[in-house]
Structure formats: C-alpha cells, structure tokens
Amino acid sequence: MSAAPVKIVLLYQSLLGIYGDHGNAVILTRRLQWRGIDAELVPVEPGDPVPTDGAVYLMGGGEDIAQTTAVHELKTDRGLFTALDNGAVLFAVCAGYQICGKSFTIGARDEIIDGLGLLDIETRRGPERAVGESLSHWTRPDGTSSLITGFENHGGWTQLGSDATPLTSMEVGWGNGDGQTDGAVQGRVYGIYPHGPVLSRNPDLADHLLETALGHPLEPLDMPEIEALRARRIEAVREGRP
Template sequence: MNPEANSVPAAGQGKGTLRVVQLYPRDMNIYGDWGNALVLQRRISWHGYTPELLEYNVGDPFPDDVDIIVGGGGQDSGQLVIQEDLQDRAAALRDLAEDGTPMLLICGLYQLFGRFFKTRTGAVIPGIGVLDVETHGTDERLIGNVKVATPEFGEVLGYENHSGQTSLGSGVRPLGTTAKGTGNNSSDGHEGARYRNIVASYLHGSLLPKNPAIADFLIRTAAERKFGSFQPGQPDDRYAELAREHAARRPR
C-alpha cells in the first residue's frame, strides 16, 4: 500500500475526509481504470470534502476506515496474481459490501467479486461471492463503444473489451440495458450489475470521467454513511459534458 495518501487541496474544505481504496492497481489497472480513482479524488474535493486515496496491492495490510472501494480490470494473468490474496480478504470485503460500503468494480474485479470465472481453457478462478454472478471465458471478443440505459444514472457511456461473458443470478439486478454494444454477454442485452451500494460494469474508458452521476452516487453514499448527510458542492462538469457528447457520437 502506498504509505502516503494522495490528496487534492481545495479552498473551503472542512466537511470531513473520505477515504478511497483502489484494489490491486498494480495488476488490475487496464484501459485507463486508474482514472476512476482520480475522478473520485477530484470530485470529493469539489464537493468540499477532503479526499484520501490509498492503494491496496497483494500483500499489503488492508486499510482501516474504508469509505469507497474502486477496482479495475486486468488480463487473466493479473487475475491469477491477485487470486490468493483476494481470497484472504474475502470475508472483510463481503462484510464491507453487506454493510453498504459503496464500491465500483470494473471488468476483472467485477468477475472476481462473483462466484467464479471459468476461462475458455476450463480453468476455474474462484470468486469471493459478493455478487450473485458467474463468468465463462469464450472465444468471442466483445469490443467497442457502449451506451447503456440505466434507471439510476441516465445514459451511461463507456468502452468494453472482454471475452468473459457474465450471467446474473437472482441476487443482483443489471446496471442497465445496452442501447449500443453488448454488455455482460452476447444474449440478454444487460450491462453490469447492482447490489446494495455496488456498481459493477464491464465499461472501461475510464468510466467515471464520462459518467459523473455514478461518481457522485459513490461520494454521496459514502458521506451519508460516514457523516449522516451529504452536502454537495459545485463540481465543474464542463469537460465531462464534452466527453459525453464526443463519446455518444462514436460508432460501435
């Protein structure tokens, strides 16, 4: 773990500190997923809170007082590297999830927070069972720009690149329905998963710069859990809006 937390100063902060823990950025950080943690850091500051951004990698002591968890994607080799350590942390992560800790899980960690990931060669990588999902590797590559209609966050935009196909069980609901792109698998038209305060998705790009509504959900939920209420600031969404306009025009 990075021994020194990174913080972004801002005038007028004084509402309290929100601690963001990024899981396994050394091995599970592909297609710009690190940007999700940076967006949370900046938007926490814009809302007038003090951000504290920590890394958790294999073998580190797990941080105390976690307010938000962010996890990214990685290749199969990265999943194998973190597998044993993730299992060692499974009970703590399940407790945090059941207690309502907001989490953003992208691609590889979306898969490993499920029941299992079975590779196309038949190897089974066990998950930690936070999410009622299972993933099977295939020879089909699901790749391209994606639009997702969601009931909570409006239109969600991103980019997918995965060969694992995920099926949702009855214990979760989809993040949304794909209007462009594939999403969880090539058959049901769903993308991502929602459970308690967890948002799980295959969308890279990174996701949060183009979808600040999801970032603000994570921040608001964390603040309400920690301080009893959320006092919003005035984030600067000009660049997010431009990014969304550009992404929405892209072909599949």
C-alpha cells in the first residue's frame, strides 16, 4: 500500500496572498516531487475546514482587515492548532508572521488585536515603513549558516519575548524593526518578514522546513542555476542595487 501524499497546506490565499507568497507552498510541493516524494498542495479558504493532517502550513502577507479575518477564522476552526499539536510545521510571512503572535495593531488608531498566540511576539506600528531588499544570516540547528534573501515591505515592528528565538540576524534591511534580527521561531512555528517568495529564493530554508516536518533528512538537489541566481541577488543587495 502506497503512502499518502505529503500535504502542503496553503492557508487563506484570498486574505494572506499578496506579494506572491503562495509561491512558498508551490516550492515546497515541487521540492518534494523533484525527489520522487508524492506531495499535494492543499489550498484552504475561509469557511473551509482546515485539514489536521498536513505536514507544513503556510500563511503570507495581507492587509489589516485580512489579518483580523484570518485570526477569527483560524481561532473558530481550530484545525491549525490541532495540526501543530500533531507535529506539523507552520511557516508564516509578514502579516501572517504578525498574527501568529500574542497581539498586533491595525488601522490609523493602532487598535490592538489579539493574535493566534503561537509565537511569543508583539507587533506595533513602527516609526517608519521597512521597504526594500533584505539580507540576513540564518544559523541551522547543526551550527552551519546560510544567507536569506528577500524583499520586505511592512509597517509593523516586532518585539520578541523570552520564549521566541530570532530566526535570522540582519546584514541589510530592517527585519523585526531593529535592523538586528528578522523573524522568530518557537517550536515548529516559523515566522519571517521577507517576500520573494522567500522559500524560492532560499532553498536551504525550504528544505529545513520539510525535513523538520517529515522527521528525516532529504537528499540534496543539484540545481546550480538556483545557486547562480542567489549569488547575483546577494551581490546586488550588498552593493545596494535594485
């Protein structure tokens, strides 16, 4: 009997789908399929039940109303919480990252909204908007490091509490707002600001999420054209070129 396909669950593309963040779900699915692993991309929209048997769940960027709607829907459905209890991985970008925290603000009056409580972070409006190419350093669990490239565009600045660990350290860009760190990780929940889509730009991070969800290492993929493009992007952002 063949194993069931690995489910990559894309949450609320209609709400949290700006800047092409749905590409993160596509690249995870493809990187499994390129290795001969049966994988299925499962899009879920508000009102649909969130499956509890996914391996990786993804959320992207969105506007204020989209954030509050997504929080309400996910808290009402509870499927994401069950999936995480079952050992799934969540990867959230920008607005998706913010709503994973304890609270975030929306609107001109900076109304404080309770988040999903999956990350020990708080997000508030920053003194200026963070826009532009970013470059940061990610340290893998084995102590080796990799560069993370992407494009950030966010007005929220994020403060980490003691239970969350910064995902990367900044070389170029704002990240969480202090210019020192970007994103957060807590257990099997990962958040970060850059778009790109960021997992297409950074295959090492994509494979780490898959390996964490599956519980075993994956065979490397030899794709020199991707590494060549990464090298050009890294050189450009360090030189301040668009």
